[in-house]
Amino acid sequence: MIPELGHYALVLALFVALVQSVPPLVGAATRNTAWMNVAVPAAIAQMMLVLIAYGALTWAHVVSDFSVLNVVQNSHSAKPMLYKVSGVWGNHEGSMMLWIVMLTIFGAAVAVFGRNLPPTLKARVLAVQGLIGVGFLLFILITSNPFIRVVPAPLDGNDLNPLLQDPGLAFHPPFLYAGYVGFSMAFSFAVAALIEGRVDPAWARWVRPWTLAAWSTLTMGIAMGSWWAYYELGWGGWWYWDPVENASFMPWLAGTALLHSAIVVEKRDALKSWTILLSIVTFSLSLMGTFLVRSGILTSVHAFAVDPKRGIFILVLLAIATGGSLLLYSLRAPSLKAGGLFAPISREGALVLNNLLLSTATATVFIGTLYPLFLDIMKLGKVSVGAPFFNATFVPVAIPVVIAMVVGPYLSWKRADLGSALTRLWVAGVAVVIAVAITAYVKAGGGPLMALVGIALAAWAFVGSLVEFADRIALFRTSFRNSWNRAVHLPRSAWGMTIAHASIGLSILGMTGTSAWQTESITSMKPGDQTSVAGYEFHFDSVGLVNGPNFKAERGIFTVTKDGRPIATLEPERRSYSTTRMTTTESAIHTTVFSDLYVALGDPTQNGTAWIVRIYHHPLVPWIWIGGVGMMLGGLVSLTDRRFRIGAPERRRAAGKSAPLPAE
Amino acid sequence: MRRLLYLLPFLLFIGVGVAFYLGFERDPRDIPSALIDKPAPTFDLPAIPGQPATGGLSSAKLEGDVTLVNVFASWCIPCKAEHPVITRLSREQGVTVYGINYKDKPEDALTWLSRNGNPYAAIGADQDGRVSIDWGVYGVPESYLIDRKGRIRYKHVGPLTPQVVEEQILPMVKHLRQG
Numbered sequence: 001m002i003p004e005l006g007h008y009a010l011v012l013a014l015f016v017a018l019v020q021s022v023p024p025l026v027g028a029a030t031r032n033t034a035w036m037n038v039a040v041p042a043a044i045a046q047m048m049l050v051l052i053a054y055g056a057l058t059w060a061h062v063v064s065d066f067s068v069l070n071v072v073q074n075s076h077s078a079k080p081m082l083y084k085v086s087g088v089w090g091n092h093e094g095s096m097m098l099w100i101v102m103l104t105i106f107g108a109a110v111a112v113f114g115r116n117l118p119p120t121l122k123a124r125v126l127a128v129q130g131l132i133g134v135g136f137l138l139f140i141l142i143t144s145n146p147f148i149r150v151v152p153a154p155l156d157g158n159d160l161n162p163l164l165q166d167p168g169l170a171f172h173p174p175f176l177y178a179g180y181v182g183f184s185m186a187f188s189f190a191v192a193a194l195i196e197g198r199v200d201p202a203w204a205r206w207v208r209p210w211t212l213a214a215w216s217t218l219t220m221g222i223a224m225g226s227w228w229a230y231y232e233l234g235w236g237g238w239w240y241w242d243p244v245e246n247a248s249f250m251p252w253l254a255g256t257a258l259l260h261s262a263i264v265v266e267k268r269d270a271l272k273s274w275t276i277l278l279s280i281v282t283f284s285l286s287l288m289g290t291f292l293v294r295s296g297i298l299t300s301v302h303a304f305a306v307d308p309k310r311g312i313f314i315l316v317l318l319a320i321a322t323g324g325s326l327l328l329y330s331l332r333a334p335s336l337k338a339g340g341l342f343a344p345i346s347r348e349g350a351l352v353l354n355n356l357l358l359s360t361a362t363a364t365v366f367i368g369t370l371y372p373l374f375l376d377i378m379k380l381g382k383v384s385v386g387a388p389f390f391n392a393t394f395v396p397v398a399i400p401v402v403i404a405m406v407v408g409p410y411l412s413w414k415r416a417d418l419g420s421a422l423t424r425l426w427v428a429g430v431a432v433v434i435a436v437a438i439t440a441y442v443k444a445g446g447g448p449l450m451a452l453v454g455i456a457l458a459a460w461a462f463v464g465s466l467v468e469f470a471d472r473i474a475l476f477r478t479s480f481r482n483s484w485n486r487a488v489h490l491p492r493s494a495w496g497m498t499i500a501h502a503s504i505g506l507s508i509l510g511m512t513g514t515s516a517w518q519t520e521s522i523t524s525m526k527p528g529d530q531t532s533v534a535g536y537e538f539h540f541d542s543v544g545l546v547n548g549p550n551f552k553a554e555r556g557i558f559t560v561t562k563d564g565r566p567i568a569t570l571e572p573e574r575r576s577y578s579t580t581r582m583t584t585t586e587s588a589i590h591t592t593v594f595s596d597l598y599v600a601l602g603d604p605t606q607n608g609t610a611w612i613v614r615i616y617h618h619p620l621v622p623w624i625w626i627g628g629v630g631m632m633l634g635g636l637v638s639l640t641d642r643r644f645r646i647g648a649p650e651r652r653r654a655a656g657k658s659a660p661l662p663a664e
Numbered sequence: 665m666r667r668l669l670y671l672l673p674f675l676l677f678i679g680v681g682v683a684f685y686l687g688f689e690r691d692p693r694d695i696p697s698a699l700i701d702k703p704a705p706t707f708d709l710p711a712i713p714g715q716p717a718t719g720g721l722s723s724a725k726l727e728g729d730v731t732l733v734n735v736f737a738s739w740c741i742p743c744k745a746e747h748p749v750i751t752r753l754s755r756e757q758g759v760t761v762y763g764i765n766y767k768d769k770p771e772d773a774l775t776w777l778s779r780n781g782n783p784y785a786a787i788g789a790d791q792d793g794r795v796s797i798d799w800g801v802y803g804v805p806e807s808y809l810i811d812r813k814g815r816i817r818y819k820h821v822g823p824l825t826p827q828v829v830e831e832q833i834l835p836m837v838k839h840l841r842q843g
Contacts (some may be wrong), residue, residue: 326673326674373683614778
């Protein structure tokens with residue numbers, strides 16, 4: 001009964017989404033307020049209905065209702081509760097449900113918080129948002145209905161792929177999707193602005209917080225996905241340039257560019273049509289990511305469930321959304337009025353450079369990801385493009401981004417003096433020299449040249465960003481108290497920028513450290529044996545059998561000491577899942593801030609008396625994800641800026657008037 | 665002229681969209697092989713250094729029973745994904761699986777096998793990839809089904825899935841064993 005309620009709510013949501021899009025569009029064109037206002041309750045109703053449907057599906061998973069096909073295919077009665085809940089989005093149908101849940105939450109947020117938006121803009125934004133909802137609801141109902149029943153119901157389910165039964169993976173899709181879908185806001189605002197034929201600083205002030213929120217969650221999602229790959233899939237790899245990873249990375253790069261170009265629109269009323277284009281492209285890349293993952297058009301490790309029919313449907317959606325909006329762009333963008341002028345060396349100039357480089361980086365990843373497909377279609381043969389291509393093309397574009405990132409905030413709007421900006425950065429320059437010298441000394445030669453470049457970049461980004469902040473609050477140039485006051489009164493967006501930029505330095509530090517200086521040992525060990533890696537002694541104490549809810553495991557116990565001092569006890573496992581008959585290795589990781597010790601238990605050897613044990617020392621690797629979290633925090637701090645606390649300035653102005661405003 | 669510039673993103677998208685559409689007509693895993701029904705190329709590969717137990721792989725070993733030759737590498741992520749399927753095929757479904765370790769460092773390959781298990785009856789180390797060129801390997805993973813006379817009868821590009829094993833490999837193995 002409850003799955004049917006969910007199904008019904010989903011169908012109803014489709015019709016509500018139609019109501020959310022058609023009348024408001026007509027109303028906005030004919031200035032009919034009543035028709036425009038329909039969008040607000042419709043957006044809220046659509047969210048409620050989709051939440052009911054999602055709740056019904058979750059309920060079916062939680063109580064293990066094996067008369068629902070989706071539950072049979074992806075769940076098992078003995079699966080831990082955490083994965084029963086996360087298993088809802090661990091499969092295709094459920095993940096599309098999560099997608100639409102996010103979409104409607106964003107839509108409802110505009111309806112609720114967008115009280116101060118110009119009425120026609122608001123109606124059009126909600127209408128476009130509603131149209132995206134129509135497309136995806138149709139997609140779910142026609143090709144991926146999660147509420148289909150099976151008769152007779154089997155006694156138990158097939159269980160979820162054990163690789164996916166992991167907390168890190170369980171929670172990265174909601175973040176990724178919130179990011180992907182969050183960019184739909186920028187898209188809806190862009191399309192609405194094109195229909196209106198008007199883009200002004202107020203428009204950018206509306207788009208920026210949504211983009212920031214989407215960017216922050218996407219950053220978090222990517223970081224979590226990479227962390228999962230590090231400890232579950234790999235031998236210390238944290239990024240594989242897999243098509244699906246690239247699919248999330250492209251919107252991130254384009255979104256980063258959008259974040260920065262929107263600043264120029266807001267502050268200087270320039271780069272308008274470029275920002276509109278970026279908004280469209282960013283969301284299109286998110287849609288394309290969904291398409292690539294779901295169509296099976298490229299071979300990828302993530303291709304857990306693919307179906308070409310669904311691919312065609314998403315392709316049609318992509319064609320309508322992207323093709324339609326780009327056509328609208330080509331018709332309307334030429335009439336957008338260009339705004340403020342600026343010299344090449346200026347804050348605007350730096351942001352344009354940032355945009356050019358980030359767009360190039362996006363294009364690089366795009367070409368690398370799709371090249372095999374294009375070549376195949378041209379009948380020129382089959383190839384696979386791997387890490388060497390991306391290292392050779394992406395890295396050279398990324399390096400100038402990081403260098404310029406530190407200088408940009410020093411430049412003033414309109415026209416700036418590059419020489420004086422660089423002089424003020426002397427502290428960062430000194431930091432770079434010291435960091436490289438220390439690295440070269442400690443590592444006796446410093447390893448590969450790229451490692452030194454990486455360390456230099458990390459120091460430049462981290463110290464340079466902090467120096468800029470110190471400069472802003474006049475640290476050491478005035479009393480500490482005075483600096484403190486300045487810091488407190490700095491806009492939150494300035495805080496956010498410093499945190500995010502400095503965090504990029506931290507991530508680069510981690511990436512460099514683990515790529516250049518990891519050590520590993522692979523040996524056959526018996527309980528009682530001892531081995532030494534990177535100055536740590538690993539003592540293999542024992543192996544025990546453990547029974548999990550839906551798996552059996554061998555669990556090894558290792559005591560780690562350094563110079564006789566105990567450091568940690570590590571318990572890696574080899575799990576065999578009975579239903580899916582898969583074995584997974586659960587590596588055990590001891591992390592200090594400066595490095596990870598990583599132990600994994602391999603196959604038994606010598607008739608089960610010994611095991612192949614792999615031990616890794618990954619220097620600095622935690623900083624990759626600390627940096628990722630930092631970037632996200634930077635985004636969130638910036639989001640609390642008072643300009644974005646929606647309508648705050650207007651409300652204050654309104655309070656100044658004596659006439660009471662009618663409540664909406 | 666200026667208008668054309670604004671039309672450019674749309675035109676580019678049309679190109680990409682058409683490419684995507686055409687992409688559906690081809691399965692990235694469906695690669696024509698000139699070697700189907702021909703004898704497998706003659707080769708003799710040494711074992712992975714440090715793993716002499718099972719010996720290397722040569723064309724002589726492929727005759728006698730229906731076997732699956734799986735080309736893999738430790739640096740290939742889809743290989744990791746298909747590994748449980750290969751393991752099951754070899755340990756539970758009674759198909760002899762041989763491995764060709766493609767362009768891999770011996771220590772990496774051994775690590776990989778120790779971590780994930782070794783379902784292969786024998787592995788030939790093709791460090792420079794020459795033998796794989798003779799086999800027509802486009803990328804890893806690839807799997808070839810060899811009949812009793814040592815002829816290639818089926819080729820699968822990309823990771824094997826339980827579905828492919830059930831619907832293609834196992835029926836084919838059964839058929840070839842009878843024939």
